[in-house]
Amino acid sequence: MSARAGIVVTGTEVLTGRVRDLNGPWLADRLLELGVELAHITQCGDRPADIEAQLRFLADQQVDLIITSGGLGPTADDMTVEVVARFCGRELVLDTATERTINDIVTRMMARFPDVDADAVLAANRKQALIPAGATVLAPVGTAPGVVVAGSPTVVVLPGPPRELQPMWLAAVATDEVQAAIAGRTRYEQRTIRMFGLPESGLADTLREAERRIAGFDRLEITTCLRRGELEIVTRFEPADATAYADLLELLGERHSREIFSTDGALVDDQVAELLTGRRIATAESCTGGLLAARLTDRAGSSGYVAGAVVAYANDAKTETLGVDAALIDEHGAVSEPVAEQMARGALLRFRADTAVGITGIAGPGGGTETKPVGTVCFSVALRDGDDGDVRVLTRTTRLPGDRSDVRERSTTVAMHLLRRALTGEG
Numbered sequence: 001m002s003a004r005a006g007i008v009v010t011g012t013e014v015l016t017g018r019v020r021d022l023n024g025p026w027l028a029d030r031l032l033e034l035g036v037e038l039a040h041i042t043q044c045g046d047r048p049a050d051i052e053a054q055l056r057f058l059a060d061q062q063v064d065l066i067i068t069s070g071g072l073g074p075t076a077d078d079m080t081v082e083v084v085a086r087f088c089g090r091e092l093v094l095d096t097a098t099e100r101t102i103n104d105i106v107t108r109m110m111a112r113f114p115d116v117d118a119d120a121v122l123a124a125n126r127k128q129a130l131i132p133a134g135a136t137v138l139a140p141v142g143t144a145p146g147v148v149v150a151g152s153p154t155v156v157v158l159p160g161p162p163r164e165l166q167p168m169w170l171a172a173v174a175t176d177e178v179q180a181a182i183a184g185r186t187r188y189e190q191r192t193i194r195m196f197g198l199p200e201s202g203l204a205d206t207l208r209e210a211e212r213r214i215a216g217f218d219r220l221e222i223t224t225c226l227r228r229g230e231l232e233i234v235t236r237f238e239p240a241d242a243t244a245y246a247d248l249l250e251l252l253g254e255r256h257s258r259e260i261f262s263t264d265g266a267l268v269d270d271q272v273a274e275l276l277t278g279r280r281i282a283t284a285e286s287c288t289g290g291l292l293a294a295r296l297t298d299r300a301g302s303s304g305y306v307a308g309a310v311v312a313y314a315n316d317a318k319t320e321t322l323g324v325d326a327a328l329i330d331e332h333g334a335v336s337e338p339v340a341e342q343m344a345r346g347a348l349l350r351f352r353a354d355t356a357v358g359i360t361g362i363a364g365p366g367g368g369t370e371t372k373p374v375g376t377v378c379f380s381v382a383l384r385d386g387d388d389g390d391v392r393v394l395t396r397t398t399r400l401p402g403d404r405s406d407v408r409e410r411s412t413t414v415a416m417h418l419l420r421r422a423l424t425g426e427g
Contacts, residue, residue, distance in 0.1 A: 002037040002186035003065065006058035006153075010070040010080055011160055012045035022162045023069040030169060032236070035185035039063050046070075046077040055087045059153055065181045066153050067169075070160030072144035074127050081130065081147060084157050088149045090132035098137050098145050099129035105143050138171050140164075148172055154181035188236050191245060192265035195231040196417050198256055200224065203231055206255050213251065216244035228413040229400075230268070231259075261420065268416045273299035275423040282351035283309045284322050284343035286334070287361035287377060292412045307351035312343070318360075322346030335360050337378050337395045344382035345391065354384045355423075357415050361400075363407040375400045377411050381422040394422045 007027050013019040024041040031038050039061050044050040051071070058066050071080030085092045128144050131137055138146035141164040149155045156172045158165045172178055195203070203224060211217050221236040233252075237245050252260060261268060276296075283293045283306075293309035300306050310321050315334055318324040323346040324339055332338045343358030361377030368374035380395040396418060400410045421427060 002035060002188075003182040003184040004037045004039045004061070004063045005031050005065040005067065005182075006039050006061060006063045007041045008051065008054045008058065008066065008068045009041065009043045010046060010051055010068060011043075012077075014070070015043050015045045023158075023160070023165055026162065026166065027067055027069070027169065030173075032188065032190065034173070034182060035187040036065065036182050037186075046079065048079055048083050051080060051083045052087055055084070055155070063153050064184070065156065065178065067156045067158060069158050069165055072128065072146070072157065072159045074143070078127075080157055081132065084147070084149060084155050085132035088132060088151050088155060090134060090149060092130045093133050094126075095129050095131040095137060098131060099126060101140065102126075102128055102143055102145070105140065109143075136175050136177055138168050138175075141167050146172065148175050148177045150177040150180070154178060186238055189239055189242065189245070190234065190236045191249075192262075193233040193235075193249070193252065193260060194262035194265070194267070195233070195256060195259040196229065196261055196268070196413075198231055198259040200226055200231065202256070203233070206252060209255075210248055210251050214244055214247045216241050217248070220244055220248065229410045230413060261417070268413070268420055269295060269299050272296070272416055272420050272423070273305075275420065276300075276305045276355065279305055279355050280307045280351070280353045281305055281355040281357070282307045282347035282353040284347040284356065284358045285309065285311050286313055286318070286343075286359060287363040288359050288408050288411050288415070291408055292357060292359065292415050295412050295416065307353045308347075310343075310347060310350065318343060318346075322350065333372065335362055335372055335376055335378055337380065337397055340378040340380040341382070341393055341395050344380040344393065348382050348384060348391065354386075355419075356382045357419055358382070359411060359415055361407070361411060363404045363411075365404060373399070375402070375407050377407065377414070379411075379415055379418050381415075381419050383422055392422075394418060394427060 007024050009021050009024050014021050028038050040058060042054045044054050055066060068080055071078045082092060131147055132149050136148040142159060144159045146159060146168045147157045154177050156178060158168050219237060219241045223234045225232045235245055285292055290309055290311045297306050312318045312321050315329050319326050322343050324342045328338050328342060340358040340360050343360060344356040347356035358380040362368050362372060362374050364374035376399055378397045380393060383392045398414060400407045
């Protein structure tokens with residue numbers, strides 16, 4: 001078994017959801033890179049008894065390393081170091097070298113605030129120089145030092161702000177104490193497969209088949225997650241089990257070749273960005289309100305392949321800005337494949353693009369009909385090859401579940417996949 005670790009994220013603001021925890025997931029990724037098994041991530045408020053309870057819980061799980069984040073400031077509610085010292089059976093002692101370092105940092109900071117009582121601030125920050133006896137001090141990135149306390153388990157105490165925690169973690173890993181604690185780590189491989197258009201139940205059936213057919217399947221740690229209509233399958237395994245993973249990949253390819261769009265972890269956004277190299281794209285959006293254009297722009301970078309976007313809700317806006325025939329809207333309705341196609345063609349012309357996407361739908365609430373309920377969305381991708389080339393069009397209609405936000409977000413994902421298929425010729 002690999003070396004094991006646990007993470008304690010402290011802070012009432014995190015526990016109550018006022019601040020989103022960024023440190024737990026970031027540290028989890030770093031532990032994976034090191035080959036350390038993450039047993040638990042726990043959260044607790046700024047209460048000594050609760051912090052100590054989390055430390056004791058993790059120790060009972062036979063972890064080799066505990067990492068805490070938060071509670072290293074100068075105020076009364078910052079008490080993680082004090083609790084860790086008690087948990088480790090260490091006395092708190094004033095580290096004079098650390099005190100001088102903190103004083104130098106605070107003095108430089110106070111130069112920008114002449115009306116603040118610098119002596120009072122220095123006195124408050126003196127608390128941050130109290131260190132568990134025998135601990136290794138991690139130099140502060142802000143004003144708070146971190147500490148590493150060797151033992152069974154070894155405890156690493158890090159600050160809460162991610163901009164301070166992340167560089168300090170690198171320093172912590174380099175210490176002899178942490179290296180000794182994770183000496184039994186195992187190097188893991190991690191692979192990510194992404195699918196679109198497959199329900200989780202379909203994948204579950206394939207994984208049951210894999211369990212029956214693949215030798216060593218039980219040694220693959222597989223997690224699945226459904227996000228924005230995409231299935232993400234993350235598999236972690238030791239190098240010796242690479243054959244079992246290869247067999248799994250082959251089985252997934254046999255059963256779901258059309259739904260698999262990435263076997264190397266690449267996002268559809270990155271794939272579309274690569275496919276759009278040398279092209280010029282425009283969007284015409286109704287129910288998505290410009291979200292697709294924003295998503296494309298996020299990946300465009302300096303290549304600047306996004307020519308422009310039109311967001312048109314009203315019928316007359318579609319007619320005036322995109323040239324959609326009013327009679328076509330009257331005949332088929334604003335939410336229809338013919339209108340989506342004309343929106344895409346209109347965006348091609350308006351922005352002199354060679355690639356365009358039109359989206360029109362009913363995101364809700366209300367506005368749906370029996371034949372076109374809320375969640376009905378029509379998509380059209382128009383491609384022109386060369387200045388005078390014919391326009392190829394790929395058009396689809398789908399029904400998406402959820403509330404307005406869900407429909408809008410899922411619609412952008414459907415549009416990205418339709419665009420990818422059009423550009424690759426999959427259709």
